[in-house]
Amino acid sequence: MAIIKWKQVYETGIVALDNEHKALVGQIDALLEAVRDKRGKELYADVVVMLETYVLEHFEHEEKLMKEYGFPGFTEHQQEHQDLVAAVQKLKIGHAVKDESAARELLKFLRIWLLEHIVKVDKKYGPFIESRAGRFVE
Numbered sequence: 001m002a003i004i005k006w007k008q009v010y011e012t013g014i015v016a017l018d019n020e021h022k023a024l025v026g027q028i029d030a031l032l033e034a035v036r037d038k039r040g041k042e043l044y045a046d047v048v049v050m051l052e053t054y055v056l057e058h059f060e061h062e063e064k065l066m067k068e069y070g071f072p073g074f075t076e077h078q079q080e081h082q083d084l085v086a087a088v089q090k091l092k093i094g095h096a097v098k099d100e101s102a103a104r105e106l107l108k109f110l111r112i113w114l115l116e117h118i119v120k121v122d123k124k125y126g127p128f129i130e131s132r133a134g135r136f137v138e
C-alpha cells in the first residue's frame with residue numbers, strides 16, 4: 001500500500017504536468033517503501049536512471065508550456081531545473097557504493113524536490129497557464 005499518496009496540494013492544475021508529477025510521487029513512494037524495508041540500495045541505480053530521463057522530458061515539457069504562454073517567472077524556474085539536473089548528475093556519480101545510507105539520501109533529496117519544487121515553484125505556473133489556456137493542456 002502506498003505510503004506517500006498524491007495530494008491536492010501537489011496539483012498545479014495542468015493535467016498533463018500533474019500526471020508527470022504523479023509518476024515522480026509513485027517513484028518516491030516505491031523508494032520510501034524499499035528504504036523502510038532496508039532494501040533501498042536495490043532501487044538506487046534504477047531510480048537515478050529514471051530521474052535522468054525524467055528531468056530531461058518533464059522539465060522540457062514544463063519549460064515549453066511556460067514559454068508558450070509567456071509565464072513571467074520562466075528564467076527563474078529554468079534555473080531551478082538546471083540545479084535539479086546538476087543534482088541528479090551528482091547523485092549518479094556520487095555514490096560508488098550504493099548502500100542504505102545512499103538510498104536514504106536519495107529519498108531525502110526527492111522529498112525536498114516534491115515539497116520545495118513541485119509545491120512551491122511549479123505551483124506558480126499553474127494558475128497562470130490555466131488562466132490563459134484552460135485546464136486540459138497537453
Ligand SMILES: [Fe+2]
Nearest residue numbers: 062117121122
Ligand atoms: Fe518545474
